[in-house]
């Protein structure tokens with residue numbers, strides 16, 4: 435028997451000799467001969483070995499500069515397996531610096547089991563011999579028994595890539611994109627979209643609206659995300675359009691953020707007024723990725739999309755005034771040399787509905803507007819805007835959500851009075867929220883709710899006065915119209931009488 439000391443010294447000497455021979459081999463044997471020897475070794479080894487090895491390099495072979503997508507997907511896939519099973523791990527900061535990401539360390543291996551078959555993944559590093567070149571290339575090797583060659587090279591690898599993609603999407607930092615103006619050459623050269631991290635805190639839990647409606651929207655979204663095969667089966671591109679309409683401050687933009695957080699999607703905020711023409715719009719849409727929400731806010735203000743609308747037969751004076759104001763604004767813009775977007779309604783319809791709009795996977799398109807009736811029916815027909823959601827003034831259900839968010843209360847003596855007032859008064863959730871927000875440390879729930887009651891009463895009074903004034907104005911307008919009509923009729927009658935007199939006179943002359 436060896437004594438412990440003797441055993442250590444024997445092992446140490448052997449290791450030192452091996453390392454000496456290894457370094458001599460790498461230093462003095464030329465690369466071509468080494469390569470040949472290694473190939474022979476692997477060949478001989480292959481005769482007795484029953485293992486198969488597949489190598490996945492970090493960079494693609496062609497130019498060696500492009501990162502291999504498959505390599506990244508496999509690393510994503512292995513991250514959770516390594517955390518659970520590997521002995522040596524590497525810790526990196528995640529892109530959003532919120533947490534640490536653990537991955538397999540260099541020269542480490544991890545086992546995976548798929549359909550009862552064991553495979554081993556190992557991570558190796560190749561270092562250049564060239565002194566001037568300090569670069570390192572990593573590669574992953576998948577080893578498994580030859581008996582499972584067919585299953586591993588098809589089913590298992592498909593499974594790894596698919597899972598890796600999903601993990602990557604989940605871990606990615608979500609982005610809020612906005613389109614660069616093509617007038618701004620430096621920004622346009624950088625890319626069609628600029629982005630910042632998307633960090634809006636709105637969720638469906640904090641969104642104040644009718645509870646049943648909210649649940650309906652959540653279910654609709656879940657159904658959509660799971661509908662890949664269904665959409666393919668019925669022959670529809672995998673996208674869904676939402677039209678959010680309602681008065682200002684009712685939560686349309688908040689709803690978009692809640693949707694993005696719920697689905698973990700990116701958001702593309704498309705500013706149509708800076709898009710030069712239809713072809714630019716097409717390019718922008720082609721540049722959006724899957725798992726994203728493309729938003730066009732205030733669609734009625736973005737473009738003159740109402741041009742094709744049939745004018746109402748009876749335009750009242752107010753509408754005429756508005757039309758005149760718009761024309762004057764346009765003229766002023768033109769005089770100032772401001773560029774107007776040449777995106778047309780058909781261009782926009784193509785962008786959301788055309789052949790190429792089906793590129794790049796699942797996508798949600800959202801339009802928001804304050805005035806539903808200002809939009810061309812073609813733009814919002816079902817199939818294009820599948821789900822029309824009205825965001826309305828704050829009613830009691832919505833108030834309760836806001837009170838819970840802002841004051842952390844679920845009931846109060848004033849709830850009865852508030853219930854009556856919010857049902858009678860049109861106040862936006864934004865205004866209700868503002869009243870509920872404590873303005874100082876002394877503001878407690880009692881003070882905030884009383885302030886809300888006061889505001890609601892004021893609003894109610896204001897609405898009553900406004901309605902009275904409107905009524906008065908309408909009566910005046912009607913009276914003016916009646917008077918005008920009577921005058922016209924009188925004038926017509928007079929003209930006919932005069933014409934009758936003239937023809938009688940002429941008759942007398944004859």
Ligand SMILES: Nc1ncnc2c1ncn2[C@@H]1O[C@H](COP(=O)(O)OP(=O)(O)OP(=O)(O)O)[C@@H](O)[C@H]1O
Nearest residue numbers: 640641642681682683684685686687688863864867
């Ligand atoms: N339904 C809601 N639930 C929770 N908060 C809301 C809701 N509606 C409005 N708010 C609050 O009011 C603010 C303004 O709301 P938001 O911007 O979503 O309104 P909007 O409908 O998009 O208005 P606009 O038509 O003017 O664009 C939000 O930041 C949010 O704090």
Ligand SMILES: [Mg+2]
Nearest residue numbers: 686687731802
């Ligand atoms: Mg908005």
